[in-house]
Amino acid sequence: MKNYTTILREYNLKATPQRLAIIESVDRFGHINIDNLYEEVKNKFSSISLATIYKNINSMISNMLLLEVKVPNQKSVYEMVKEQHSHLICDSCGAIVDIKINTSNIEESISKDYNFIINKSDVVFSGNCEKCR
Secondary structure (H helix, E strand, O other): OOOHHHHHHHOOOOOOHHHHHHHHHHHHHOOEEHHHHHHHHHHHOOOOOHHHHHHHHHHHHHOOOEEEEOOOOOOOEEEEOOOOOEEEEEOOOOOEEEEOOOOHHHHHHHHHHHOOOOOOOOOEEEEOOOOOO
16 A cells, blocks of 8 residues: 555655545546546545645646646546656547557657757547447
8 A cells, every 4th residue: 555645745745634635536546637536535524625626736736746637628637647658538438548658759850840849748649448439
């Protein structure tokens, strides 16, 4: 079992009960949108506000513990920061799968052709998963 208190402290964040509930939920689900996260945390802390969830999520993003994944035509989802990866998103059921692809050649080509320095790239492929086809 992961020690979420230690993880939060490693990212210079105070281990409040609310943050512990947030990070545990994000880790358990892998990818979770703000509405589902709010419902999960609200089950443990009935008086917590959506504003408090957003404030804590933004702190965790700023401290590089969480990552916001922008999903086309849907609300963003949040995940724990891990090694560079991209996503497959099912248009029918909404399932999100982490995939590893090498984008270095594409990034290098764009940098050269457009004289542009790329700091980060987010690649999302959408379509239909095997279950939904």
